[in-house]
Amino acid sequence: MRSVQHSNITSDLLDAATVVELGRLVRKLLAEEDVVGAVITHGTATLEETAYFLDLTLDQEKPVVLTGAMRNLSEPDADGPRNILYSVMTAAHPESRNRGVMVCFNGEIHSARDAIKINSMQVNAYASRDGGALGAVTKDGLIYFARPERRIHIDVDDMKENVQLITLVQGANDLLVRACIADEVDGMVIEGIGAGNVNIPYFKAICDALDEGIPVVVGHRMFGGMPFFNKGHEGSFRSMIERGAISAGYLSGIKARVLLMVALAHTQDQTRLREIFAKVAAPTRPGTN
The missing domain is CATH 3.40.50.40 (Rossmann fold)
Structure with missing residues (x-):
């Protein structure tokens, strides 16, 4: 496992150009033969938007998982380390292939299309809209209940900002x-x-x-x-x-x-x-x- 830093910015300040550049980096890394998947740590404010952009524009089988944290490391019940652990487990699991970009948060796995932030304070900050969660993950492993439907790939690496x-x-x-x-x-x-x-x-x-x-x-x-x-x-x-x-x-x-x-x-x-x-x-x- 290795770490690559693309940027260090609060997600409130992310713009389309930065997200597009992130997509290009992820595409480049996933093209490497020894890479089985990617985990992206991201501010929770706009995580769902980045996730869906990547899902629309990345066309390959390897899983990409976005996660974040609601409580920082100075707090006794920080959720970031567990979210990262569960996201790595998800990205490394063979059953995660061909499921597109996912959001892993608080032990739940959501499709990029349906993931939505529902709480500004609690660790169960993310949920899915009509489709429900794709799966769940614990320290013992993960289980999938569904595959994301109605996915589409648009062959661009850009987006209109206005x-x-x-x-x-x-x-x-x-x-x-x-x-x-x-x-x-x-x-x-x-x-x-x-x-x-x-x-x-x-x-x-x-x-x-x-x-x-x-x-x-x-x-x-x-x-x-x-x-x-x-x-x-x-x-x-x-x-x-x-x-x-x-x-x-x-x-x-x-x-x-x-x-x-x-x-x-x-x-x-x-x-x-x-x-x-x-x-x-x-x-x-x-x-x-």
Whole structure:
């Protein structure tokens, strides 16, 4: 086992360029024949975003595991050493191959797509959204319950940085969306209310963004589930999709933003962007792909 330091920075300050460089380093190290996997220690604030970028852009069988700590080494119950131990056990285990990038935290193993930080203080800081944990690990070994589904590889080692995530709240005006249009952003992700709905000012601003050719992905602000077509009024999720927006499907707003950043580095075609999101996060009916 060997250690390589890429950077020493709080994850609050990480930017897209730094994460891209990390991906290039990991790709280079995994190409070495004697390397069986990689563990990345990372600040917990944005760990889930780095994990999903790596999962989308690394195309190989060797496991990559991200972990961190909620309590530092000056505290008597520091969780970092155990998280690192369990992550190394996970990365070294032969059953971890072909499972993509994972997050190992507090004895649980999560897929990069579904991992989400749920607590700002406790050691059980990470959980999975709808899919649940992939497995569990203890000092005696690990067990897997599932494989990550709907994974996709996008053949880029870059991402568009100017993609904005906006969460709608009750009574909000269209200021943030209009600012994005004025700034000519690369794309927007909107976390709507309820089933993915927005108010009328937001709807009109989103339509203007779409008319300007800005990709707009629409999801919701809840912990689980996906937006759906239960209403047809202006501002409903249905009305935005019919107007040309892209569904976030089962992705959280944070993960939808990462996917859009990576996808835009691959293509600017909105039909292709819609296909990528559908492949990753949309439900399918029997007989469809």
